[in-house]
Amino acid sequence: MANKKVKVGIVGLGRQGYQHAENLALRVPNCELIAVCSVVEKEVKEVQEKWGIPYGYADYDEMLENRELEAIFIASPSGFHYEQIEKALEAGFHVFSEKPLGLYLEEAEKVEKAVSRHPDKVFMLGFMRRYDRSYADAKRMIDSGEIGEPVLIRCYGLDPAGKLDSFLKFARDNYSGGLFLDMAIHDLDLARWYLQAEPEEVWAIGGSYARPEFAELGDAETGAAMVRFSGNRIGIFVAGRNCAHGYHIETEIIGTNGTLRIGTVPERNQVMIFNETGAVKKCTGGFLERFEQSYLSEAEEFINCILENRKPSVNVRDGVESTRLGYACKKSFETGKLVRVKS
Template identity: 55%
Template sequence: MKKIRIGTVGLGRLGRRHAENIAFRLPSAELTAVCSIIPAEVDAVQQEWGIPYGYNDFAEMLKNQDLDAISICSSSTEHCRQIAQALEAGFHVFSEKPLGIGMEEVLSARQIVEKYPGQIFQLGFMRRFDPSYVYAKRKIEAGYIGKPVLIRCYGIDPVSAIDGAIAFAAKSGGLFLDMAIHDFDLSRWLLAAEAKSVYAVGACFEYKEFAKYGDVDNGAAMLQFQNGAMGLFYAGRMCAHGYHVETEVIGTRGSLRIGTVPYKNLVTLANENGVTNECVGGFLERFETAYLNEMEHFVNCILTDKKPGVGVIDGVQSTAMAYAATESFHTGKVVYLD
């Protein structure tokens, strides 16, 4: 059986998870090379997993003719540049979101991707590959809730991860680009509609450190879509009970919800503290299956020469929504999207 040989750049929390999936959970893929600007990360993965090639320079990895594809899990600021370099070098490319942190470079990335139609490009909006969201999409398409008229999305990171969020704030692009972009993409996908206008607000209620980056610890946005549907979005960094991602779609004949309570599993605990259910503690736990499914989708698209379900246009449109929300937050005005 043919295996797709993949080189990955970025070995942080998410980069390492993707690397593990490629190396150990995808029979049709092989982790052939790893790259990080932190030598210790490369050395550890090579020694522990027996990976043949290790690099601290992305350009050097792209010279490796034993590779078929590149997985980009580096800092958001590097995505556009590395996407262009990998495609120009002849590789298929998977890139984590966001497509970029500026609209100019995002549009440039679109041009680059469209310049190489013979190569597979997939963007990492993993929630589209989560079984519950896939099920909800099918129910909406089958008409179970009638015509969708409103989507409500909550995305709240655990407060236990606040130090990491503050450290990353300078490179994140802000709350709406770094966090709410997943919900913006979901809204386009579940409603099958593009955004028309957005009004956003936010503030540093507890962690003033974000303010020096023009960012907030909590923000909300109201959107109207071109088909008239409405969207309510909340993103925050102070969830006390774990990692809370919740989505509700209301239609003309019903509604559905995904993740109303972020249960860790189906176990209910009862003791002197009462009756409780533990909650998931982070995105790697909540979307473990989705991360595996999206990389499997990428590999299968290469093997079958099919267009991925999530592409560069999805990155452009969701980024435009995030930037419009950020602009609205800063100006206090409604922003209209083209």
Template identity: 70%
Template sequence: MKSVKVGLVGLGRLGQQHGDNLAFRIPRCELTAVCSVVEAEVKQARERWGVPYGYTSYEEMLANEELDAIFIASPSGFHCEQIKKGLEKGFHVFCEKPLGLHLAEVREVENAVNRHKDQVFMLGFMRRYDPSYQAAKEKINRGEIGEPVLIRCYGLDPASQIDGFLAFAKANDSGGLFLDMSIHDFDLARWYLGAEASEVWAIGGSYSRPEFAELGDAETGAAMVRFDNQAIGLFVAGRNCAHGYHIETEIIGTKGTIRIGSIPERNQAVVMNEHGVIHECVQGFIERFEQAYRAEAEEFIRCILEGRKPDVTVKDGVESTKLGYACKQSFTTKTLINVQEVILA
């Protein structure tokens, strides 16, 4: 195989980022087809990336025998069905997080992936491909902080994006705060701690925008998790961060601590004036993780060319979804949830 021909479904904000990478930045990759239910997006994408094929029907794109792989960047509620159909048609499949919004359907996807062992499946947990998060994993593996016993994660979206998110959430099922936002942190916790969640207690509320409560969601929420090795997880997620996009992770071990992203700096330039010392902050996830999005796409293409499987597996998606869904249940029912007994819904 000289190159991998890819069909991209979903042309929203993240789809645009993936499209730029697949079209221009990934060696031995050809963005060959694009798909969106919005015809104008398809037309614009074909012109922007010089793509020969455009579709408003996912099933029609899957009938294109020139393609080798499908790259899914559609809304979360479509992921499971699109993964299964892509695999059944014989394609390698990359899918953005989350794997799905309901445990029953992600179990179906897990079974589908396991039935197609000769095909590459990869889930978009891009933080594993960020240099800072990779460096932290290497330090943990070398024992530099001893045994990790606690992980603390902040995932805060910019307040400037609240209106856009609410408009999206009213038209699409986002899965709620914990499944939509904390899923990356849950994956990191499992990765760093080498353990699965056993119990969770989650709380939250709508503090500045009551629309979140009307959607059965939280504007800001927190979860405390016990893992099966007795390690502790503290997770905070919110959609109303005044200073920008704030992603922070701390891993506390028996012999030291690692912190990643304590200040969400845009760059190394610091302004000092009558307002104090000012660090400009990143304003969105694409800006913060631009390099990681490219790196994960490169890994997907290399796995296909080299005939190997990525480190991120379907099981990572299932277990992170299980924890996210348990947090959602705890938040809704106001009770402590045993993660292994979470309802298949």
């Protein structure tokens, strides 16, 4: 049993994909990364050599024909997710996919059906925050009643201003779903997870303040959505792409007997510097830095689910419902109206 290792192939070797690949190749116990796939040939070669990966592919379908593989890890651009998930499941593999399930709600729903056709396969979605130790600790505290009944959640998801230009360049040529689907989706998932409630109505607003380009794209530089959940529970979501101090992910859950906050100061580490500026905590620069541990832990959980023949707590329905709520936010932002979330 100790020697049983799950043989994995990964598609997508961009920034996030590379990190996943490195984890799978070097750090996830009981896992063997034996295949990598990317349309960028150079990336494939580099990774194969660096970590001694035997199989390299430019073509995803070809990788799926490799019968040594047991599981597929999908970290390709979002537009490819739903098809690649379906294909991998049909080909008999366990599947981990980065969020989102698809660019459109219909795609997400198709994935849901595909997953339901393969109940014997492990399917896991990359809502890695649930595997962050702080977030997981908060969940345990809520479940054990430490703050009473959770009634309000506030989530901030702010990307660093330093990446604003590269995002604008990307967004001009690619459909990302816009601020609420692209950035807030992790928070929408957290809200459902922590509140154990479903969204019923949403109003979303926002604007382009420093950079008019966002308005031209029909998107927002910074936006906010307020959601009424079942039982009149309250969700407040702020998403942005122009955060001066770095990557700011913060979550607060107010309960009838107490409140939890996660990440109030997005501090880089435990160092504080005191100088003529004052007392300063440097802040995290990006998601790979902030969620390094969760990226590893979610991959471990995926592999363990396969080995132990069980399902992860993040399921395909979580992906569908977050997408549905994300699209409701988007519609509200675009129309300026209150939008009912139909589930």
